[in-house]
Amino acid sequence: MAALGEFQCATIHLSAVLPRIQSLTRIRETSSFTVQFPLLSSGSSTSADVARPPVIGILGGIGSGKSSVVRHISSLNLLIIDADRIGHELLLNSEIQSQVRTSFGAAVFEDTGAVDRSRLAQVVFGTSVEQQEALKRLEQILHPAIRRRIQSQIETASRDVDAVILDAALLLEAGWDAECDWLIFVDTAAEIREQRVVRNRGWSAEELARREATQWNLEAKRDRADFIVDNSGLMDDAAANMNQIFTSLLSTDADRQSD
16 A cells, blocks of 8 residues: 555554553563474484564554555564465465355356456455355455464564564454564544545445455454554654554563563
8 A cells, every 4th residue: 555645643652551561571471482493313303492573463444554554664674474465365376266166156256267356355245144154254265374374474484583563454353363462553544544445446435334344343453452553644654653662662572581
């Protein structure tokens, strides 16, 4: 999504900083994974606990610009995991395509054999019982595979990475927040989000409402977040505020690991 520069302000809400930083040690003590190091001279292996980079999940409504804000940060080495992109890539997988064809039929495919995402969206996004059931079937096909990709990318992240950023429209709905140490909600006024999706995606206000009806409401997402960044204003300001949060969390985490 393109960065927008025509709005006027951006703010940050850090009311949750203190309690979250106070509980940081407990969080990070459970945020490690075991790496197996094979010994070339034998078939045996030893293990060592290696603390993975902290994982920060990004929440926000459709058109909130959450992806753009994160990608606007250049001062940190961030590994960004885009769950929506993973989902799109999986639709190119022959095994996934076979499951989609079995569940939804040939009508959601192009003549080339590729999944037609716009046709599939018409089937699964909406408030009717049929659409809700169709969405559940699609999620049963895609979500386990997406989660495996997410976990693999987290576990294989370079130790040079400052933080892993999990960017997923359905982060809470799919339970992927379980992979995260903190959650940040990108708050953007409804009228601005609507302008963005009309301009950048060609959606109508009705299409936006139809898509959002399949997600948690924004108040629930906001309540689950540890931090809130306002992106109703200048992109530079929102990115600077998010960078401030990242830097504070990473600094606290580094201090703990050096103790």
